Amino acid sequence: MHYLKSKLHKGTFEKCKTTLSVQTICNVSAKIVYLLLTMNLKINWDGFGIATSLACAIHCIALPLLLTSLPLFGVNIIHNIYFEWGMILLAFAVGVYALLHGYKTHHKNTLPVFLFTAGFLLLITKQFFLHIEGYFVVPAVILIVSAHYLNYRLCTKRKCSSPHHAH
Numbered sequence: 001m002h003y004l005k006s007k008l009h010k011g012t013f014e015k016c017k018t019t020l021s022v023q024t025i026c027n028v029s030a031k032i033v034y035l036l037l038t039m040n041l042k043i044n045w046d047g048f049g050i051a052t053s054l055a056c057a058i059h060c061i062a063l064p065l066l067l068t069s070l071p072l073f074g075v076n077i078i079h080n081i082y083f084e085w086g087m088i089l090l091a092f093a094v095g096v097y098a099l100l101h102g103y104k105t106h107h108k109n110t111l112p113v114f115l116f117t118a119g120f121l122l123l124i125t126k127q128f129f130l131h132i133e134g135y136f137v138v139p140a141v142i143l144i145v146s147a148h149y150l151n152y153r154l155c156t157k158r159k160c161s162s163p164h165h166a167h
Contacts, residue, residue, distance in 0.1 A: 044152070049094045056088075056123070057137060107155060109150075111150060112151040115146050116144055116147035122140035123136070123144070
């Protein structure tokens, strides 16, 4: 953990030099992760996973419908490959951490992991079928959000005997 903090603090993510917007996204993400790690906050990772999944759904479906004028102003995040894969990697990292933590520490139920895996596979598949991505994004987000919600419910059951928290 200390190694990760020091690498983030020294600017590991500044290697993203492809465009100004990608570099800005990388730097802001690195600063947020560094702050979260150094503040020793308890984070509800399932809630964070739900938020990232919903942000992905809004980005993929609502943004093109509502903000079609962004390219006129030189902003292109609608089908920016770096942004798309960055969101997918963020959803993957948060999901894997939250679900494996819940599985190992609290409930030993594999259903959330299977739901997340199915949703994530649909999310990856949509990257290769952009002309029909809506057909993949909606079920992907539903599965991923369901996985996080179920994991959260299983982690907060009264009969959980984990020493990490008291119920």
